[in-house]
Amino acid sequence: MFTTLKDAVNWIESQVKFKPKADLNRIKQAQTMLNYPDQAYQIIHVGGTNGKGSVCSYLAHILTKHYKVGVFTSPYIVKFNERIKINLDMISDQDLLIEINDIKTFNDAFTLSYGEPLSFFELITLIALKYFKKKQVDVVILEVGIGGLLDSTNIVNADLAIITSIGYDHMQQLGDTLELIAFNKLGIVKENTPLITAVDKALYPQFIKHTTNTNSKVLFIDDENIQITNDNPLEFQYEYHTYKPQLLGLHQAKNAALAIAAVNYLFPKIPVKDIKAGILNTTWPGRFEVMLENPLVILDGAHNTHGIDALIKTIEAYYQDRNVHILFCAMADKDTKHMLQSLSQVAKTMHLTHFDYKRVLDLPSLLEQTPHKDKHAHEDPFKAVDMLIDRYHADVIIITGSLYFVSLMRPYLIEKSSI
DSSP states (O other): OSHHHHHHHHHHHTOOOOOOOSSSHHHHHHHHOOOOOOOSSSEEEEEEEHHHHHHHHHHHHHHTTTSSSEEESSSSOOOGGGEEEEEEEEOOOHHHHHHHHHHHHHHHHHOOOOOOOOOHHHHHHHHHHHHHHHHTOOOOEEOOSSSSSGGGGGGGGOOOEEEEESSSOOOOHOSSSSSHHHHHHHOOOOEEEEEEEOOGGHHHHHHHHHOOOOOEEEEETTTTTEEEEEEETTTTEEEEEOOSSSSOSSTTTHHHHHHHHHHHHHTTOHHHHHHHHHHHOOTTTTSSSEEEEEEEEHHHHOOOOEEEEEEHHHHHHTTSHHHHHHHHEOOOTTEEEEHHHHHHOOOOEEEEEESTTTBBBHHHHHHHHOOOEEEESOOHHHHHHHHHHHTTTTTTTEEEHHHHHHHHHHHHHHHHHHH
16 A cells, blocks of 8 residues: 555556557456446546647536536646546545555456556546546546547546547557548547537548447537637637637637537536636636746647647737747657647747657757757756746747646746746
């Protein structure tokens, strides 16, 4: 038994993250042994390439006023506990320690009966599903980790599925075409699972075919459903009502509309005023988050080409008349060449860095892939931020490329903002 949370978290994070699999039999066996905890509440299953976290947060902020709401998301930005929340509050250190000890005992017994242990993502998914049952929540917002079809969360039968968008990410696991990626994402839409989605119109035929085959209803959210009435601060109209998200970025109109449509479908008695308040009050760390006002320093967790494209649209909408300096770090398994080419088109200067993490792309590769003429390499990301703030105090500094990188930099910037 672990006596400290640090030891418990170290153990679970040391487990194999992914295991090669052609099915979900291993975690389904564990689900059976735990007596199907996921059947104790309603479930909204949220998948897609980008926007999942924002949609989950919008839903939680709206629903919490009326229901006891569990939220399971990944990865975390500041603290491991962020993965599991009830009514917007992180699982306590004490409860998390208890749950990890419980799943460790279960995993030992499971290994003896099944012949192999569960992976990290399987373990943390089971912890969340068990914990939500124990705390008697009414509804769970469950974020897909990777893909959908073979994701650990896909052992549930959801009351509603949301697929935010489809873009190129995790291609090694999901395929190298949008159609293959969409096939994996659509795995969360099972027989009679209603679907709300904001995917590109080019994928509508594939989505219609899948939902027809699964006897599922589908609602498409596109630019024709949403009218942006103001860029900054963002204001948009959806279904004859006006909403004002606090989250920055034009793409947040579509993310918010997905959450609104989901609430209207599953919980039609929730009044519009509560939906508006939920949208307004929603926050989500690391998503075009202003960390310092002077100079203007922004954190954005864009970590794939689709996310970078959305970031660029926001930069062009908000800061077209200002110099923008990018500090970039990314994981080696991303399409960093395309990401850096795109960012170079809007940046006055490009700054590349890295940190001590096994998946981080090395500096020579980042430099080689960056076409910008004014590019700089920095061994230390914290010194790089300090330099950018001192040198470009009248400009805009954007830190992006990876959620892991954002997680590293955010506490440092919070400390600087308090000085």
